[in-house]
Amino acid sequence: MRTDIYNWVPITVSEVSGIFSDIPVKWGIGGGWALDLYLGKQSRAHADIDVILFREEQLTAFAYLSKDWILYKAENGKLTLWNEGEFLASTNDIWVCRDDESPWAFQIMFVDTEHDFWIYKREKSIRREVKDIFTETGGGTPYLKPEIQLLYKGGSAEIREKDQKDFLKVWPSLLPQAKEWLKSSLNIQFPNGHPWADSIENKNF
Template sequence: MRTDISNWMPLSVSEINKVFSGIPLRWMIAGGWALDLHLCKQTREHSDIDIIITRDEQLIAYQYLKRDWVLYKAENGKLELWEDEEYLNSTNDIWVSKSNETPWAFQIMIIDTDENFWIYKRDTSVRRPIDEIFLRTDEGIPYLRPEIQLLYKAGGSQVREKDHYDFQTMLPSLLPQEKAWLKSSLNRQFSEGHTWLKFL
């Protein structure tokens, strides 16, 4: 078990692309970097880097990554080794480093799907076709669509300062249909209202 949760030296976007482009699975960059890739510029410092994979392809990711990386499952505030052939039914986050002592290099977020649909874990009525939840940069790097990434940022127990900053930075570039989808999804999850709705 590791407890050094602040010990980060994240890979760059291009380094992540090199790691994952050779693995036969669907993957995409998420988090603040996904928004910056959409805007084609870096808007703030990023302390980590997140990659999304689907739950049904987790063991493919594990078999390829274990050759060069050590993988830890994050559950109940603890980071414990992800064992070989262990299928994760409910774990959503994997932290990855080169060894047991080196800084964290990237985080994998496991998403659930139902047939060909992505499912939003905080409100399973919010879904999108899996092939429609990502876009690609001019270099072909896949990243989570901005309106879906903003839903993840808005949907936590509290909106962090950096998440509100990301929302305000992204807002002028959101297309009308992206704003409409985000507004509808927030209304579904937060029947009592959400602070971002007045901007949408």
């Protein structure tokens, strides 16, 4: 078990793309990098880099990645080895390193699907067709669509300062249908109100 949770030296987007382009799974960049790929420029420093994978394809990903990387389950504040053949039904977060002495290089986030629909884990009534959750850069790197990434950021227990800044930075450039989807999803998850949904409604941004 490792405890060095701040020992991050993340690899680049192009390095991630080089790794996962050889693995027969559906994947995309997530987190703050997904928003920057949408904007077409790096807007801030990123402490890590996230890769979105579908849970049902995890063993395929493990078989390829474990040849060159060590994979740890990050759950309940602990990091424990992910063992070969172990199907993770509830673990959502995997940290990846070259060896036990090297820093963390990238993070895998599992998302759930059902009947070709992605399911938002915090409010399972919010769904979207699997084929409609990723888009690509001009160079072909897939990433999570910005409205979905903003829902993950805004739907957490606490909106961090960087997430608030990301929202303010990205919102103006979203397409109308993306804006409506994010607003609707926030209202479903937070029927009693949410700062972003309220700002959208009142145009206070």
